[in-house]
Amino acid sequence: MWIKQKHGEKPLVIATSYHDQPAVFHNGFDMSGRFETQIAALTFNLTISNIEPSDTATYYCATTFLYDITFGEGTFLIVKGTSLTTHEVLQQPPIEYVQSGDSVTLECTVNTEGCSEDHSLFWLRHGSRESTAGIVYKNRSDQCEKSYETGSSTQSCIYKLPKTNLGLADAGTYYCAVAACGVILFGSGTKLDITGENLQVADSFFIHVLIFSNIILFLAIVLFVGVQCKKHSEGSPNYEMSLDAHSLLAGNPIKSY
Template sequence: MKIIQDKENIRLTCSFLHPYVSAAAWFKHTPGEKALLIASAFSSTPQYHNDFDKSGRFIALREQSSFNLSISNAEPSDSATYYCAVADYSDTALLDCTVLVLKGSSSSLSAVLQPPVSDPVELGGDTTLQCSILTDTSAGEHSVYWFRHGSGESHPGIIYTHGNRSDECKKSSETDSPTQSCVYKLPKRNLSLSDAGTYYCAVLMCGEIIFGNGTKLDFVEKGVLEPVTLVLAASNIISIVMVVYLYRKSHSHHEGLVKPIIIQREDVEIQDAEMF
């Protein structure tokens, strides 16, 4: 995290040593809003997006082993999380993440971050969702809520609240930094299909509520087939066998009816030939 002053000039650096990096990009994420693409570069000339080039304060520079972003005359709206992403021929990765907080900004809540679930989740298994909050130490108490938005549901519903707690927070290691980091965890045990969905962490502070970007919880299929699946598979196999059996039986019965007719015609032809 970087504490910046009003009208300060900022330089964000994204370095990469991989020689096959084909594209690089900078993103800006303001708490409670979707991430915005600032600039991207496939070669030495960067391309700007979402009108970040209109003010002239955002300047991107692509070099051989880095993609840097400069912000001049910092404003309160520049308080956000900035991500640098790079891509090669087969993969994409985030290389840098910087949280900028303008000193004296009216907002005491600087960021609400929700990392994705690190390990694959299976039915009946366990996992832990995490929510990290970066806030001013002088901001006072805050409340944290968890919401779940399942498939087919119109609105997310609240499932858990941490209430007013400060024991989850640690002050920044920087000497003069007025910020603190608070980490909240939501354990999920013996997971079922009803637990699938997107989980949102929301923070209420000073009459303002800000949502995180959400953590999606999906399930991977187990290696062992469920009993219902086995029954359905067996039923399908039996049906196919019965259809094949009936088809063959019907076909052989049809051949049996046709064959005597052919023999009779042959006998008549033979008798007719003897008469001549």
């Protein structure tokens, strides 16, 4: 089956197919003639023609076996159209350099025109070692600082994301995503680079500890080997024989006892 879910709405089944049989459409998705399916062995593809802004949503494919339902990861489709010209999302600066332990406030400015619907704004972070971005915070529509341009119907709304006591886990690129008027827009992102003296001190301290521990380990090994050699020499059964051989080589007779 194919399922469509718009932000904030319940999922809708688009089409289903049983054992590679021709697809059956649901919820009126066959009325416009824009949705088609292609069925083959182990494949069930969905094609949407004449894309419209209302097609912006997340599309999931799923399979059922008895009472078990398995979903795919989903495809998030964002349609760029004329309705997007009434919205603009700005993020500044592109890169923010801060020191470990410091605080910073990220900003996202949303300019709107001709749309009275309240916004839903999400902050997402994408770390350097992560494959996907995750939501870290959601702003309410009443948490923005509103302003109006003189002689214009454009409204600006500034959302803020405060971050305190920053550490390495906070590094990454932060994106603001605005959902309003049936569309979702993303900012260009602000990369948060954690640098500074605190990290350098921590690295320097770690290096010195590592060097010191290696020196202690080396001295311990040398001491252990020296003690073992001394014990081996004192307890060797060939100790007196070596002395007699030395006397013989020196020309001294070997004494018998």
